[in-house]
Amino acid sequence: MTDSTDLFLVLCAALWGAATGAFLPRAAYRFAVGPDDPWRDTCPQGHAFTRAAGRSGRAEGRSARTTGSTGPATGIGRVTGWTGTATGWTGTATGWIGTATGWIGRARCGQCTPDMALHGPGAVRFSVATAAVCALLAAATGTRPELGVWLLLAPLAVLLVRTDFVVRRLPDVLTLPLAAAAALLLGVAALLPEHAGSWPTALLGGLALSAAYFVMFLISPDGMGFGDVKLALVLGVALGWYGWGTLFLGTFAGFLFGGLYGLGLVVLRGAGRRTAIPFGPFLLGGALVGLLIGAWAA
Template sequence: MDVFVGFFCALLGLMLGSFSNVVIYRVPRGESVVAPPSACPACGARVRARHNVPVVGWLWLRGRCADCGAPISARYPVNEAVMAIAFGVVGAAVGLAWVLPLLLVLAFFSIVLSSIDFETRRLPDRIVAPFALLVVAGICGFAISEGEVWVVWRAAIGAAALGLFYFVAFLAYPRGMGLGDVKLAPVLGATLGSLGWAQLAVGGFAAFVWGSVIGIGVMILQRRRRGVSIPFGPWMLLGAWTGVVIGPLVANWYLEVVGLT
């Protein structure tokens, strides 16, 4: 593990975590993420720079607005801390490799899109589109650095395969899947495909495993047999990370079980 890379990535994640809160709050409301400056939603007072320090600012204010005393959701420091931890873990695990920017992009948008989907049941195009562009840039940089054009082809195949699968699933059962999921699928397919076939296969399949497990859990908690609705985007993203982390291990295990290795 590269502790120094992990440390600097954690600092980057902490700063981007603060920006992610702006994105999560404003984009679903159709507001700009650039202007106006951050302000208290209760009284409209601008947040002072010293109070806008990730995590520390919220703790200093004890979770309340400095002007009107209105409570500030704990979601803000939690998102910042989670982003810092995610970036730190990825940086420490990968080190200074060309795949690092791609995985950091995946980490950032995983947290942002999951937060929005849980809250609004939407995956906004204004977020999925830049996610796609950054993934393409990351894949091209990765391919050029490694001198392997096949990485780009594998990513294209992954995007087409996962995108087509979700599109067919949407046509077959539109109540069970949204268009946002369909648009997110090729982005995740390209990301996983660029990393390897095992990551693509396991990551694509794991999304439905996670979704099924969570759906069954919600039905048990609500004591219902049907009619349970859950956002699927977070489980697509969790499935993608499952493929990234243990995809090759699961694929090798499966091949041994069926006797192909």
Template sequence: MHVYLIAGAAVWGTAAGLLLPRAAYRLAVPAEEPWAAVCPAGHPVGGWFGPARCGRCPEGRRRHGAGAGAALGCALVCAALAWRLGGHPELAVWLLLVPVGGVLARVDLAVHRLPDVLTLPALGLTALLLAGAALLPSAHGSWTRALLAAAVLGVLYAVLFFVNPAGMGFGDVKLAPTLGLVLGWYGWGAVVTGTFAGFLLGALVGLVLIATRRATRKTAMPFGPFMLAGALAALLA
């Protein structure tokens, strides 16, 4: 049964990964600008799901057609979560969050922002779905603790933002409570591990970029992908 669960999670991840590139491309615009509606050459890009490549121009295929990588990444993450967590009901919540996290990571890497249109609904829906999961007998976590952890991480990141706005975006502050829900579901140890792992990964990558002269101490880095990677590492640990 566990093998079928892993396989089903991988299929879901593949399908979701193939559908997210267009949304990531359309959302990857600077703040205060409307969502992208055309390819770099000006051809219309409609809808939100599917590949982002433009069949009319080679430039669009080169820059925005990398759906295979997204599908593979989502499939591996979903399969790993299913392997590690088994048939507990909260697994369904995590599988729904994986493509959302994938889009957020791609957008943050592209334009250094985490759109409210994803971070805020993700927070509300995660809290709601975990409330439902907590009612099931096979649930393996605490909804109350998840809410407390969401509040704690939200306050922590807000303080860090106001202390050093140049070092952290407000989108990171809005993403933090959702990760608090995910990690707090399993315990405060997971909250500490996931948060620390995110900062550690960010610091290590920053040091490597500085050492290879691809960045300086003042170079802005998107922190959302590291937050997501740290949370994933804590779940798998």
């Protein structure tokens, strides 16, 4: 590839990451609950989240179009009818925009006062983080078909990092579908020309890493959570795509990052050996390092 093609690819990947990252805050708010609690579907005051603005706009649109359809009996009525119809389509468009806006950015409660209506993290940090991850993956992978897989998985990986850091939880509704999606999509990538990985090794890598983490979970449940075991499925599949060396490198990097973080807690905050830390973010960070090096060297 030429330098201009490389730059364009990285820019497109960054824009994709920024756009998809803007959809994560609402999900992050829903998933930020304890292990035994259901996912949030209300604001702290108990109001259910709705997209009433979008539905209202579409209802107004239908009403205006109905009024417009009764107008063409006279010339003036015809003008009024077309005006009503146009207003109806405008109302409908506004409704759809309102609905789309309800999915972007922070969780929004329509029943709370304006100063209390927004809940959860802002969208900027998610967009920046996801854009950076996607840009790095694009720079390392280039135009190979597996890049599409990495770009699809990256936003949910960022969501997992935030969720585990906040509540030390890796939701099954994210980790298990991610593993299945990674295996399926890499299988498709393996059928395309110019791919740089091995699908059988990816599948074996997922099984091997998950089995190894499961053994560590049985030995020390306090040190390795079962959510980490399920996360290992997708990490092993992704890292195994570029071979066993990449799998070992990404796994080692994850443990190294987690160990350095734990050491920092001991030095700076006086944490003890039994202090619980979220391990998932470091496993994901190590996997990112492994993927970048594996893709670059492939």
